[in-house]
Amino acid sequence: MATRELTPAPARTAVPPARRTRRRGRDGRSAALYLAPAAVLLLGVLAYPIYQLVVISLYDYGQAEAAGNAPLVFLGLENYADLLRRTQFWVVLAKTLGFAAVCVVGSLAVGTALAVLASRVRAVPRMLLFLAALGAWATPAVAGSYVWLFLFDADFGLVNEVLAGLGFDGMAGHSWTFGTYSAFGLVAMEVIWCSFPFVMVTMYAGIKGIPDEVVEAASLDGASWPRIATAVILPMLRPLLLIATIQSIIWDFKVFTQIYVMTNGGGVAGRNLVLNVYAYQQAFAGQEYGQGAAIGVVMTLILLSVTALYVRSQRRSVELT
Amino acid sequence: MKFRTIAASLALVVAAGCAPAQSGSTGEGGDERTGTLRVWLFDEANRDPKEKVVDQAIAEFEAAHEGVTVDVQWIAVESRADKFAGAFNDPANAPDVAEFGNTDLAGYVEAGAFADLTGDVESWEHGADLLPDVLDTATVDGKVYGIPWFTGIRALYYRTDVFAELGLEPPATLAELAETARAVRQAKPDMYGISVGGKYVYAMLPFLWASGGELARPENGQWTSALTSPEAIRGVTAFADLISPGICPPEQCADFTGTQSVQAFAGGKAAMTIGGDFNRKAVEEGGLKGKYAVVPLPGTERGSIAPAFAGGNLLGVFGASERRGLGVEFAQLLASPKYQSEMYSAMGNLPTLASVQRELARNDPFLQPFVESMAAGTRFVPATPAWSQIDAQGVLPTAIQRIATGEARAREALADAERQMNEAFGG
Numbered sequence: 139m140a141t142r143e144l145t146p147a148p149a150r151t152a153v154p155p156a157r158r159t160r161r162r163g164r165d166g167r168s169a170a171l172y173l174a175p176a177a178v179l180l181l182g183v184l185a186y187p188i189y190q191l192v193v194i195s196l197y198d199y200g201q202a203e204a205a206g207n208a209p210l211v212f213l214g215l216e217n218y219a220d221l222l223r224r225t226q227f228w229v230v231l232a233k234t235l236g237f238a239a240v241c242v243v244g245s246l247a248v249g250t251a252l253a254v255l256a257s258r259v260r261a262v263p264r265m266l267l268f269l270a271a272l273g274a275w276a277t278p279a280v281a282g283s284y285v286w287l288f289l290f291d292a293d294f295g296l297v298n299e300v301l302a303g304l305g306f307d308g309m310a311g312h313s314w315t316f317g318t319y320s321a322f323g324l325v326a327m328e329v330i331w332c333s334f335p336f337v338m339v340t341m342y343a344g345i346k347g348i349p350d351e352v353v354e355a356a357s358l359d360g361a362s363w364p365r366i367a368t369a370v371i372l373p374m375l376r377p378l379l380l381i382a383t384i385q386s387i388i389w390d391f392k393v394f395t396q397i398y399v400m401t402n403g404g405g406v407a408g409r410n411l412v413l414n415v416y417a418y419q420q421a422f423a424g425q426e427y428g429q430g431a432a433i434g435v436v437m438t439l440i441l442l443s444v445t446a447l448y449v450r451s452q453r454r455s456v457e458l459t
Numbered sequence: 460m461k462f463r464t465i466a467a468s469l470a471l472v473v474a475a476g477c478a479p480a481q482s483g484s485t486g487e488g489g490d491e492r493t494g495t496l497r498v499w500l501f502d503e504a505n506r507d508p509k510e511k512v513v514d515q516a517i518a519e520f521e522a523a524h525e526g527v528t529v530d531v532q533w534i535a536v537e538s539r540a541d542k543f544a545g546a547f548n549d550p551a552n553a554p555d556v557a558e559f560g561n562t563d564l565a566g567y568v569e570a571g572a573f574a575d576l577t578g579d580v581e582s583w584e585h586g587a588d589l590l591p592d593v594l595d596t597a598t599v600d601g602k603v604y605g606i607p608w609f610t611g612i613r614a615l616y617y618r619t620d621v622f623a624e625l626g627l628e629p630p631a632t633l634a635e636l637a638e639t640a641r642a643v644r645q646a647k648p649d650m651y652g653i654s655v656g657g658k659y660v661y662a663m664l665p666f667l668w669a670s671g672g673e674l675a676r677p678e679n680g681q682w683t684s685a686l687t688s689p690e691a692i693r694g695v696t697a698f699a700d701l702i703s704p705g706i707c708p709p710e711q712c713a714d715f716t717g718t719q720s721v722q723a724f725a726g727g728k729a730a731m732t733i734g735g736d737f738n739r740k741a742v743e744e745g746g747l748k749g750k751y752a753v754v755p756l757p758g759t760e761r762g763s764i765a766p767a768f769a770g771g772n773l774l775g776v777f778g779a780s781e782r783r784g785l786g787v788e789f790a791q792l793l794a795s796p797k798y799q800s801e802m803y804s805a806m807g808n809l810p811t812l813a814s815v816q817r818e819l820a821r822n823d824p825f826l827q828p829f830v831e832s833m834a835a836g837t838r839f840v841p842a843t844p845a846w847s848q849i850d851a852q853g854v855l856p857t858a859i860q861r862i863a864t865g866e867a868r869a870r871e872a873l874a875d876a877e878r879q880m881n882e883a884f885g886g
Contacts, residue, residue: 205547206481207571313710407860424848
């Protein structure tokens with residue numbers, strides 16, 4: 139599917155030159171007309187805010203400046219230099235990347251596994267599986283975070299109670315949100331829980347879209363099940379997997395609510411800060427909008443480059459197969 | 460051609476907007492004597508009593524001023540930053556009078572939103588009765604920007620029943636406080652010796668000040684953090700040491716805020732806590748009525764009192780207000796002795812007028828330790844807009860938590876905090 143999209147349509151070149159320009163002119167005009175509403179919308183809600191973000195990041199822009207009570211001072215790249223000089227920024231960035239990677243891999247693994255399961259069970263269990271997944275998907279992030287916190291509460295949480303009941307006496311009163319890794323792990327589980335349904339639904343649709351004949355042919359040729367899965371099904375699912383992965387990277391890199399709620403604004407001594415919460419705490423709560431905008435721009439750039447790298451690597455491997 | 464027009468219009472947009480938006484500077488305001496006076500007051504967990512007192516004041520005010528109506532809006536404390544920022548950016552929609560916390564004052568003054576009330580407070584009949592320490596918290600660069608409405612002082616709450624059972628005396632020094640707390644937890648392992656937390660900065664400050672330390676010093680109009688002085692390190696360490704397995708385990712306490720610390724005490728989980736006069740209701744509703752007492756938080760020497768943090772709320776008048784005179788009069792009415800004592804009976808807020816405070820303390824022994832702490836002298840956070848930033852960035856909680864969890868030594872954690880504070884002061 140993807141390979142077809144990627145190869146340029148050869149029909150175009152056959153059109154004679156004179157007619158081509160005229161047609162292209164007319165085509166271009168109607169295309170522009172059709173695209174205009176989307177372009178206006180994108181300019182308004184995407185280009186303009188990003189432009190403002192970049193502009194603000196070049197100024198010393200706080201509450202006094204916004205209220206017009208202090209002159210604007212143009213800093214150039216000073217906000218960025220300041221940010222890159224801070225050790226804490228690099229620590230938080232590394233933690234964010236690690237945390238996002240775990241969440242992406244986790245939700246892809248869980249989502250794909252459950253999609254395979256869903257495609258191989260009967261209708262009733264499949265419906266139950268989908269209902270459960272949609273329930274997790276539909277839960278608002280704040281509500282989901284609190285439910286998980288209650289479950290893992292040190293004194294009253296169900297998890298500790300069950301573990302203590304099973305004989306793990308040390309678990310009574312154990313605080314899950316205190317240790318750095320334990321808190322990150324808990325939040326990662328919650329993030330995976332609320333983001334796997336998207337992966338699962340997408341992959342399920344992909345699996346259902348694979349013609350039975352292909353699989354049948356492969357098995358007639360004597361391919362084993364693991365071989366069919368890796369050499370036939372997976373390559374055919376790759377375009378969908380690509381979309382699911384990019385979506386997950388974007389979501390999980392930008393996690394805010396879960397960390398903010400579950401670790402109480404970044405954990406003890408800020409050990410569980412991720413970039414988004416860090417930006418909020420350092421800049422927006424402190425009303426240093428210029429500094430916050432700089433973090434926003436840096437985040438956008440990182441996200442774009444990670445995604446671009448990933449898309450490129452995938453595109454190359456798709457072309458090879 | 461089309462591309463050229465698009466490029467040209469884009470260039471125009473860029474040229475027109477190549478600086479972030481700024482709203483016009485605050486207007487001059489006016490002094491109309493009729494119309495609607497818009498007032499912002501803080502919403503509270505239980506607002507009814509406060510609302511009743513305010514309604515009574517409004518009725519009195521409207522009766523005295525013909526053609527004036529007072530419109531009160533209740534602002535949630537948590538979302539105040541957004542609300543006030545909105546009012547500063549759009550003076551036309553700002554209220555005339557607003558209640559705000561004194562730690563926010565310097566930032567608001569920098570935004571240029573509030574009117575200078577120095578003259579109005581001086582000429583006010585009760586102006587001279589305002590406690591000087593409290594009036595200081597309403598002052599920036601020698602100018603008063605708000606009338607202190609009420610103040611909040613913290614002192615040491617302890618469980619009389621637990622202390623009697625274990626044969627303990629209320630501590631007379633901060634060192635004794637730690638010993639007593641340790642003794643309680645040793646005898647009762649399911650109880651915190653004292654419930655305090657890493658995010659309870661206002662409980663930490665008295666330790667810092669009592670040890671002779673300071674948060675920051677003003678030098679030539681520029682604040683400089685003083686957190687790495689030996690006194691400051693000693694004070695912060697003494698506080699962070701309370702968050703230890705033998706007193707208040709870091710797993711539970713490192714993340715406690717002030718409210719959570721008091722809740723743990725009110726819930727019977729702690730033998731002591733540092734709480735304000737305004738926490739009385741929470742503690743008594745927890746079922747501790749008759750089982751607790753309050754003493755001033757001791758200093759490092761026997762018989763001394765640790766300097767308390769002078770928190771509290773002010774009533775300010777917006778500079779852009781069209782009804783400046785009416786606004787001042789309404790603020791003065793709310794802060795008058797009559798309504799200050801009404802507010803005390805309704806909400807338990809400590810008055811800012813010396814005479815009212817004396818009067819109330821005579822009739823209510825509960826207030827005695829708080830009034831005593833106040834008389835011993837209170838301190839305040841650096842009066843600079845940078846404080847809001849330092850507060851929002853959690854600089855001090857992070858330092859306390861790093862020390863309490865053993866992630867960093869006190870000197871190292873405080874040096875980091877000092878650097879962050881100085882960055883905020885400098886920027």
